[in-house]
Amino acid sequence: MKENNNKNSVELCVLCGEPEAVILANGDYPTHPRPLQILANAPYIVCCDGGADAYIDRGNVPDVIIGDGDSLSEENRRKYSHILHCVSDQETNDQTKAVNFLLSQGKRNIAIVGATGKREDHTLGNISLLIDYMHTGAHVRMLTDYGIFIPCHDTCSFPSQPGQQISIINFGAHNLRGEGLVYPLSDFTNWWQGTLNESTGTEFTIYAEGEYLVVINY
Amino acid sequence: MKENNNKNSVELCVLCGEPEAVILANGDYPTHPRPLQILANAPYIVCCDGGADAYIDRGNVPDVIIGDGDSLSEENRRKYSHILHCVSDQETNDQTKAVNFLLSQGKRNIAIVGATGKREDHTLGNISLLIDYMHTGAHVRMLTDYGIFIPCHDTCSFPSQPGQQISIINFGAHNLRGEGLVYPLSDFTNWWQGTLNESTGTEFTIYAEGEYLVVINY
Numbered sequence A, B: 001m002k003e004n005n006n007k008n009s010v011e012l013c014v015l016c017g018e019p020e021a022v023i024l025a026n027g028d029y030p031t032h033p034r035p036l037q038i039l040a041n042a043p044y045i046v047c048c049d050g051g052a053d054a055y056i057d058r059g060n061v062p063d064v065i066i067g068d069g070d071s072l073s074e075e076n077r078r079k080y081s082h083i084l085h086c087v088s089d090q091e092t093n094d095q096t097k098a099v100n101f102l103l104s105q106g107k108r109n110i111a112i113v114g115a116t117g118k119r120e121d122h123t124l125g126n127i128s129l130l131i132d133y134m135h136t137g138a139h140v141r142m143l144t145d146y147g148i149f150i151p152c153h154d155t156c157s158f159p160s161q162p163g164q165q166i167s168i169i170n171f172g173a174h175n176l177r178g179e180g181l182v183y184p185l186s187d188f189t190n191w192w193q194g195t196l197n198e199s200t201g202t203e204f205t206i207y208a209e210g211e212y213l214v215v216i217n218y
Helices: A009-016 A033-040 A051-057 A074-079 A094-104 A120-135 B009-016 B033-040 B051-057 B074-079 B094-104 B120-135
Strands: A021-024 A045-048 A064-067 A084-086 A109-113 A139-143 A147-153 A156-159 A165-170 A174-179 A203-209 A211-217 B021-024 B045-048 B064-067 B084-086 B109-113 B139-143 B147-153 B156-159 B165-170 B174-179 B203-209 B211-217
Touching: A021 A033, A021 A051, A021 A094, A033 A109, A033 A139, A045 A051, A045 A094, A051 A074, A064 A094, A094 A109, A094 A120, A120 A139, A120 A147, A120 A211, A120 B120, A120 B147, A120 B165, A120 B211, A147 A156, A147 A203, A147 B120, A156 A211, A165 A174, A165 B120, A203 A211, A211 B120, B021 B033, B021 B051, B021 B094, B033 B109, B033 B139, B045 B051, B045 B094, B051 B074, B064 B094, B094 B109, B094 B120, B120 B139, B120 B147, B120 B211, B147 B156, B147 B203, B156 B211, B165 B174, B203 B211
Parallel strands: A021 A045, A021 A109, A045 A064, A064 A084, A109 A139, B021 B045, B021 B109, B045 B064, B064 B084, B109 B139
Antiparallel strands: A139 A147, A147 A211, A156 A203, A165 A211, A174 A203, B139 B147, B147 B211, B156 B203, B165 B211, B174 B203
């Protein structure tokens, strides 16, 4: 992992858009200061099912616990029944239930932490869902222990540090072209093709028509 | 993680095709008995760059260390220079360099371990490369701490245990249909849509035209 210690919190704010709510998903509990900071500063916290156990174990109380209750401890299910919002929908996962719940409360600026690091197929699912959340008009960012995932469409610019590690995962966008990146972009058809790029300056731009994910590693 | 303790090693053999070589990539070192077993029984071991440090630290010596040497310790680079195969190609990552090296040695049945668990964009890249390796005629499986990733094309059947957690990630296949799975398949356009399926019996079949990845969780 490459760490840019001079990347300041103002920039993190720009990338995350000052979330109105943070979702703590049911993957590995964050260990990196950036997702932990987002979690500590969150004005409203939704924990996904068993993710609540880890959060409560650390001396916190979430605003809402969401899911189907199947991975939450019996003790916490009883103790926190007043904030437990059970949604039994086999078609969506707990992360999506949490996003939908927040949207129903009018909260559109959302950060997701703790969504990766366990089963890789869950990680893949959680990451790809960011594209679907974008369709709803939500402004959702995922912060992992390694970087920020940002769902995008069409042309977008991002603040960066020279040498910052960038990956672009294409979700069907065309006419991809980069500015401020070491390696040229093209209409990638396989995920790996847009990985391992690097910013050359304090901003980079992706020109595109269509949808893609940007990964900005810390 | 769902663990089926009755899933025997014969079945693992069927899924992995008795690898001629194992690649230890540069992600998190495996902790689950299945990738560790594959590593312990490997007739030939290629470590990707810094992955060699972790392997050597545990008292082992790989057959070959491959990569551009940028994440290998100075000490091991000196001590194991006779087995260090440096490939400086910016267009591929170390995992792919290792696969290409093995193919050049005539070794086509390959298992990859330790390829996930650090930066998620690396994980995505390493997983998606399995599809490219399939194009070369290589028989490559990835074993993580949670399951086995198998690149497939067209119709395929797999041994399983009832209740085993299955995900299918579509890479452009059409006419997807499943047999022996709880949820129906369709021509998924986003990764998450094929996740969180489940086997109903001791075998399942995916009918398809085109390419996809199957994830069989332990």
